[in-house]
Amino acid sequence: MIKSTLLKATKAAGLLIKEYAEKGFSINQKDGLNNPVTEADLASEDLIISIIRAEFPDHYILTEEAGNLPTDSNYKWIIDPIDGTVNFAHLIPLCCVSIGVEKDGEVIMGAIYNPFIDEFYFAEKGKGAFCNDKPINVSSQKSVSLSCLVSGFPYTYVDEPNGALEVFARFVRAGVSVRRLGSAAMDLCWVACGRFDGYFEQSLKPWDSAAGFLLVNEAGGKVTNFEGDTYSPYDKKIIATNGTIHDELFEWLHKTN
Numbered sequence: 333m334i335k336s337t338l339l340k341a342t343k344a345a346g347l348l349i350k351e352y353a354e355k356g357f358s359i360n361q362k363d364g365l366n367n368p369v370t371e372a373d374l375a376s377e378d379l380i381i382s383i384i385r386a387e388f389p390d391h392y393i394l395t396e397e398a399g400n401l402p403t404d405s406n407y408k409w410i411i412d413p414i415d416g417t418v419n420f421a422h423l424i425p426l427c428c429v430s431i432g433v434e435k436d437g438e439v440i441m442g443a444i445y446n447p448f449i450d451e452f453y454f455a456e457k458g459k460g461a462f463c464n465d466k467p468i469n470v471s472s473q474k475s476v477s478l479s480c481l482v483s484g485f486p487y488t489y490v491d492e493p494n495g496a497l498e499v500f501a502r503f504v505r506a507g508v509s510v511r512r513l514g515s516a517a518m519d520l521c522w523v524a525c526g527r528f529d530g531y532f533e534q535s536l537k538p539w540d541s542a543a544g545f546l547l548v549n550e551a552g553g554k555v556t557n558f559e560g561d562t563y564s565p566y567d568k569k570i571i572a573t574n575g576t577i578h579d580e581l582f583e584w585l586h587k588t589n
Contacts, residue, residue: 333387334407338433338443339454341383345376345429346445346452349414353448359421368421373397376413376429384409396539408434410565412539415444416515425449430517432542432565439565442543444517453521453547461524461550470553470574471526476581479529480509482519486535496534499585520544523572524551530573530581534558538565545572554578558585 352372359370377397384391393401395411409431414420416427425448433441444453453468455461461468473479481503485496503510511528513519517540519531524547542565545555556562558569560582573581 334433335441335456337384337387338431338441341380342429342431342443342445343452344383345380345413346447348372348379349376349420349427349429350447353420353423368417369397370414370417370421372420373414373417377411380411380413380429380431394538396537406436410434410439410538410542412517415517415540416513419514424514426513426515426518428515428517428521430539430543432539432546434542439542439546442546444521444543444547446518446521451521453524453543455524455543455547455550457546457550459550461547463521463525468525468547468551470524470548470551471529472576473529473574474576476530476577476584477506477508479577479581480511480527481530481532481581482511482513482522482528483531484512484514484516484519484533484535494586499532502584502587516540517544520548520572523553523574524548526551526574530571530577532569532571532581532585534569536565536568536570541565541570545570548572556582 349372357371359368362369377395390403391405392403392408412430415430420427428444428446430444432439440457442455453463522528523531545563548555554575555572557567
């Protein structure tokens with residue numbers, strides 16, 4: 333029942349945001365620089381919550397716009413109604429709906445749907461990762477220098493020591509390919525399916541990664557925080573790779589010059 337509800341909510345919300353992209357929507361700014369929320373974000377979130385509540389009225393919900401909706405349940409739904417809102421607001425088709433399901437503090441399922449390119453990703457702990465119902469796997473790249481990496485930049489604190497700009501410059505000067513898509517969930521999906529060899533970011537929220545990091549793990553990759561410990565979606569910093577380049581990428585990210 334949880335899986336079917338997860339798939340239903342993710343699919344329905346994805347189709348809804350596609351409808352908004354086609355018909356138009358209003359945009360407002362939240363606190364902080366370049367931090368929009370669109371009419372579609374709010375509608376998507378409302379739809380997801382209503383679908384979950386219809387089946388599991390007692391489940392805990394954590395979502396980007398509404399925040400914490402706590403209960404005593406050992407199940408928590410972690411929701412990003414549109415991951416990549418800036419992209420969505422500019423009609424750039426690199427955005428998605430992302431929902432992770434946590435049981436007793438452990439993410440057990442995740443679904444991510446980008447309706448603009450019609451890619452639906454799903455993972456269940458211990459049962460593999462899939463895109464449009466076909467199994468996916470991470471890449472086999474063995475070297476960071478030959479990798480195609482992806483990252484994201486926070487809008488604040490970019491100039492901190494060994495921060496996003498310094499790390500990005502380090503790769504660029506060494507000729508390593510690094511991309512910035514603007515959607516953490518899509519970044520993780522594309523590591524899971526082998527398009528990217530690794531992903532790193534230094535300022536995430538739980539809804540950004542709750543579904544995606546499970547996809548990478550279930551696709552045969554490795555995900556840690558910046559200390560090298562097992563990743564939790566409540567960690568702000570993430571390293572997600574095909575596993576083979578993980579230790580080397582960790583060293584790149586922690587260089588001091």
